[in-house]
Amino acid sequence: MSKFVIWMSFLSLVLLTAFSTLMPNSPLMWLADISSIYNLVRVATAFVLLILLITAPPRKKILRFAVGIMSFVLLSSVIVLTNDNKMQLLDSLALVGASISMGIVALEISPTVVETDIKVLRRAKWSAYNLAPSTLNNKEV
Secondary structure, eight states, X not given: OHHHHHHHHHHHHHHHHHHHHHOTTSGGGGGSOOOHHHHHHHHHHHHHHHHHHHSOSSOOHHHHHHHHHHHHXXXXXXXXXXXXXXXXXXXXXXXXXXXXXHHHHHTOOOHHHHHHHXXXXXXXXXXXXXXXXXXXXXXXX
């Protein structure tokens, strides 16, 4: 699921960059900015998303930390620029989607944490039956 979100964010950024470079006067670009600084932001964000698509899901902590910081900075700048009417609608939607997909990657847990939790639960032999008192046989009328 997270790869799908990353792919769709990547595709939207690449399409906006291609349209703003090749067809800046098309009706689609009426809702997006065609300036070079927005193209630079789109290309840089698409490059980060491409790196996330190439790497395997148990990613290094330093990569997740850097992606999380970039996600937060990107999201906060998109919110501020959209609020000030300096960013167009399609740019805002594409960059917010990319920021959310980068945030999902930054918050992923490593599989060793999940395996450790399962081993601890198996060792303790916890279950719903052991934790909850059985009231089925003790009916009070």
